[in-house]
Amino acid sequence: MSLPELGEEIRVRLGVLAREVKVAKGFVEVVTGRETLREVAKTLKEMGFDHVKSVTAVDYPKEGKIRVTYHASSFLNEELSRFMVGLSVDLPRDKPVVETLYPIWNSVEFMEREVYEFFGVIFEGHPDLRPLLLAPDLAEKKVMRKDFVVREESIYEGVPHEYK
Amino acid sequence: MSISEGTLGELRSKGVEVRRIDKEYYEIFIGPQHPGSGHMRFRVKLDGDIIVDADPDIGYVHRTMEKLSEGREWLKITPLVERMTIIDACNITLPYINALEKLMDKRPSTRASYLRVLLCEMNRIASHLYGFGIFGVFIGHSTAYMWGFGDREVFVELSEILTGTRLTYTYHIPGGVRRDMPQDFPQMVRRAVRYMRSRMPEYEKIFLNNPVIVTRLKDVGVITKNRAAELGVVGPTLRGSGIRYDVRLAEPYEVYGEIDFEVPVFEDGDALARTWVRVEEIKQSLNIMEQAIDWLERHRDEPVIPKEDYDKLPKLHKEVYEKSGRVKLLPAQISMKVPPGKAVARGEAGRGEIFYYVESDGGTMPYRLRVVTPSARNAIVFKRILPGHRLMDLPTVYGSIDYFAPEADR
Amino acid sequence: MMVLETILYLIAYPPLWHVLIVGLLGAFFTAVVAIWFERKTAARVQRRIGPYWASPRLGGFLNLIADMIRYILQEVIIPRSVDRVPFVLAPVAAFVISIMPMAFVPLSPYEKFWPVPNMDYSLLLALAISTVPPLMSIIGGWASNNKFSIIGSIRESYVITAYELIFVISLLSAAATYTSLNLLTIVNAQSPIAWLLFLNPIAFLAAFLAVLMSTSAFPFEIPESEHEVVGGPYTEYSGILYALNMGGAYVRRFIYAVIMSLVFLGGWAPYVPPADGPLFAIIIPSLIVAIKAVILVLIMSFLRAVYGRYRLDQALDSAWRLVLPMALIGLGWGIVLGLIL
Numbered sequence A: 001m002s003l004p005e006l007g008e009e010i011r012v013r014l015g016v017l018a019r020e021v022k023v024a025k026g027f028v029e030v031v032t033g034r035e036t037l038r039e040v041a042k043t044l045k046e047m048g049f050d051h052v053k054s055v056t057a058v059d060y061p062k063e064g065k066i067r068v069t070y071h072a073s074s075f076l077n078e079e080l081s082r083f084m085v086g087l088s089v090d091l092p093r094d095k096p097v098v099e100t101l102y103p104i105w106n107s108v109e110f111m112e113r114e115v116y117e118f119f120g121v122i123f124e125g126h127p128d129l130r131p132l133l134l135a136p137d138l139a140e141k142k143v144m145r146k147d148f149v150v151r152e153e154s155i156y157e158g159v160p161h162e163y164k
Numbered sequence B: 001m002s003i004s005e006g007t008l009g010e011l012r013s014k015g016v017e018v019r020r021i022d023k024e025y026y027e028i029f030i031g032p033q034h035p036g037s038g039h040m041r042f043r044v045k046l047d048g049d050i051i052v053d054a055d056p057d058i059g060y061v062h063r064t065m066e067k068l069s070e071g072r073e074w075l076k077i078t079p080l081v082e083r084m085t086i087i088d089a090c091n092i093t094l095p096y097i098n099a100l101e102k103l104m105d106k107r108p109s110t111r112a113s114y115l116r117v118l119l120c121e122m123n124r125i126a127s128h129l130y131g132f133g134i135f136g137v138f139i140g141h142s143t144a145y146m147w148g149f150g151d152r153e154v155f156v157e158l159s160e161i162l163t164g165t166r167l168t169y170t171y172h173i174p175g176g177v178r179r180d181m182p183q184d185f186p187q188m189v190r191r192a193v194r195y196m197r198s199r200m201p202e203y204e205k206i207f208l209n210n211p212v213i214v215t216r217l218k219d220v221g222v223i224t225k226n227r228a229a230e231l232g233v234v235g236p237t238l239r240g241s242g243i244r245y246d247v248r249l250a251e252p253y254e255v256y257g258e259i260d261f262e263v264p265v266f267e268d269g270d271a272l273a274r275t276w277v278r279v280e281e282i283k284q285s286l287n288i289m290e291q292a293i294d295w296l297e298r299h300r301d302e303p304v305i306p307k308e309d310y311d312k313l314p315k316l317h318k319e320v321y322e323k324s325g326r327v328k329l330l331p332a333q334i335s336m337k338v339p340p341g342k343a344v345a346r347g348e349a350g351r352g353e354i355f356y357y358v359e360s361d362g363g364t365m366p367y368r369l370r371v372v373t374p375s376a377r378n379a380i381v382f383k384r385i386l387p388g389h390r391l392m393d394l395p396t397v398y399g400s401i402d403y404f405a406p407e408a409d410r
Numbered sequence C: 001m002m003v004l005e006t007i008l009y010l011i012a013y014p015p016l017w018h019v020l021i022v023g024l025l026g027a028f029f030t031a032v033v034a035i036w037f038e039r040k041t042a043a044r045v046q047r048r049i050g051p052y053w054a055s056p057r058l059g060g061f062l063n064l065i066a067d068m069i070r071y072i073l074q075e076v077i078i079p080r081s082v083d084r085v086p087f088v089l090a091p092v093a094a095f096v097i098s099i100m101p102m103a104f105v106p107l108s109p110y111e112k113f114w115p116v117p118n119m120d121y122s123l124l125l126a127l128a129i130s131t132v133p134p135l136m137s138i139i140g141g142w143a144s145n146n147k148f149s150i151i152g153s154i155r156e157s158y159v160i161t162a163y164e165l166i167f168v169i170s171l172l173s174a175a176a177t178y179t180s181l182n183l184l185t186i187v188n189a190q191s192p193i194a195w196l197l198f199l200n201p202i203a204f205l206a207a208f209l210a211v212l213m214s215t216s217a218f219p220f221e222i223p224e225s226e227h228e229v230v231g232g233p234y235t236e237y238s239g240i241l242y243a244l245n246m247g248g249a250y251v252r253r254f255i256y257a258v259i260m261s262l263v264f265l266g267g268w269a270p271y272v273p274p275a276d277g278p279l280f281a282i283i284i285p286s287l288i289v290a291i292k293a294v295i296l297v298l299i300m301s302f303l304r305a306v307y308g309r310y311r312l313d314q315a316l317d318s319a320w321r322l323v324l325p326m327a328l329i330g331l332g333w334g335i336v337l338g339l340i341l
Helices: A003-017 A037-047 A106-119 B005-013 B065-069 B074-104 B110-138 B142-163 B185-208 B211-217 B225-231 B271-298 B307-312 B315-324 B374-378 B380-385 B391-400 B405-409 C002-011 C014-045 C061-073 C084-104 C122-130 C133-144 C147-178 C183-190 C201-214 C239-263 C278-305 C312-340
Strands: A020-023 A028-032 A051-060 A065-073 A085-092 A097-099 A122-124 A150-153 A160-163 B026-030 B041-047 B050-057 B341-349 B352-360 B368-372
Touching (some): A003 A020, A003 A028, A037 A065, A037 A085, A051 A106, A051 B225, A051 B352, A051 B368, A065 A106, A106 A122, B026 C147, B050 B380, B050 B391, B074 B341, B110 B185, B110 B271, B142 B185, B142 C014, B211 B391, B271 B391, B374 B405, B380 B391, C014 C084, C014 C278, C084 C122, C084 C133, C084 C239, C122 C183, C133 C147, C147 C183, C147 C239, C147 C312, C183 C239
Parallel strands (some): A028 A085
Antiparallel strands (some): A020 A028, A150 A160, B026 B041, B341 B352
């Protein structure tokens, strides 16, 4: 099986649940809506994707959205373990709330906490949603969003160098 | 003594965490300043000697790798992310370079690939020995500690000869590596391999087959096969639970597809099995090192950077490369633009699988870089596996999953 | 001639000799030698050099002396939250009481060199006093008012329940064999080479393991295992108080070893004092006993390089299920021996 074939299989399996299925570099990207996220995850788990490698959030301030991607793969199924599937959901930036996938994939527990503290995405139904790496006061600032600007002092001029 | 609600509110407003404690249990905080924890804290609730609840409080060495890399040029990210795990720097940065190469549609030259594999395996051995040593001293076995750290020096010094530095190599560049190996390197590697092979039985004698250690490790911290898959643990922790998963096998990157090696798997899922996995992996890494160095010796004339990159170099850079095998970077490469897109890559680091997600908007810096390290994924073991064990099992479990706090906190 | 004799007699004045010279000095010397030996052999096994720079020719032996001086001169920090009196008294008391059993052991067959006039119950008395110091470390841990100290103290108390019985039973096997609680009778009966070590090795082994447990030597270094409970009962101690605690374990190990070498290794056998002068009757026998004890202590120290530490429940399990029956078998065999002899 190759990556495009897997993409085709997922497209057939998910049908209308997925808004978009495309082959990206190194993984199959599945985009779905907030309502259908759990169902798609359940289907993927039934296909054999038994764990999540990463919960990745990307902030797109221009489009006013935060995209949360669950990169899932398999341990128990050796055929599927060669591939990754990225299950993405777009959330509005001002009210990023989504149902947790914890009941389906236990492995997301700490990673969802991470996305919560860095982006302020709220995972409804998560059993223990509190900051993981950051101190609570810093976590409130949602530091990984693009509008949180880090000031870094340049060692040469002493003039702050700004970047997004 | 009771504290009024007003005082509590005042404390809370100052950012102090206030909560009611459970009087039934004895609660202790292990770390972050504790000889038995790394830069992390466990909040452990004890019922007598039995742990009823363990909450790993990590993040004490969080260095904002993901945020910082959004403000670094593509090549400058390598020295940044390798600070996560300086003892395993090659394995930690390789998937990032792989992801970058996927975005740039570049393939490394074969010789560069073999050099990367060689360095990665040296790193894997060094990292396993490090973990082994820490584990040893955690359960009171100082000899394992000293031996592990002493023999690790062999491979650290080999890396120094190859790359010019002991730990933070910044060895990979898109499409190649920064230095070719020295002329007499194969002999050194073979000597190191011979030495380490002769040491392995002694490790087994003094540590793994030591009756006290076996009693201590057997049936402690058992993770069953399905539970391991459910929790998403990685590396020796996963393979000690009977799951045959190794990125080098599942999705061979670099030249691992052409190299002959085995993936050791143990079924028991306890601390002893995880330690055995690491020992067996050292043996396999020695085999891989030998194969890589054989190939490198046979193909001395092949370049370490792709032909088209070499042609672009100015005369001075070419001369340096011909003379010393060193690839001098061009200023343009530092501020290079990477085509827009997103790529993921994974690699097998010493402690397990490392995952990178790189997104480019076509600029000189990544739009988003996400990294999930093996220790970060293994941290959940503390929460789920520790309850029900005795307090004295905490160092055993901690050492057996080879948790490395700076790596987990990123 | 008279002057020399007087000086010798003064030195060999029994209470002084037993408690201060053999007890305190011997224990100090043993502690230093044992720690040095422990570090040096461990270094050898671990392919290092170990202590070196303070005196390269002596293999770094002076390093230990320097360490001792450092401990003595270091600031003693007494945390505000501790219970001061027991906190300070516990290590001191533990150290002093550790040496007290020396007042009840004979180091010479002649009555004028005994510290107490009657040796009839010396074994029992020495044993009884040797059981007190561990209680002091529990008191110290409790007074520290630190969670790790308390866990360490509790572990210590668990371990006490395990080893005390074993130690007493296995030493009483000697009493059963010779139908006497008099250490002198026991020693004399073994002379010159019929040592209990050879006659009743099981009891010896049980006693040896009990001493290992009692002085938290590897593989039973449980109460103060650094990686779980920091320093165990001694977490809050610093400076000289810490040194007393740490050295106390070695002193106790030495005192136990003295008792064991009297009971199992025949005391000053195979040497038989030819005359009752101070040199022949007390100094040489004491030296022989001390050397035997030091050898025992060094064997105990060497185990550090080989073993890790047991888990508390595993140590208790092996003590109750394995070593206690061993001690009982030793006692039974001791009774049988007594009937035969």
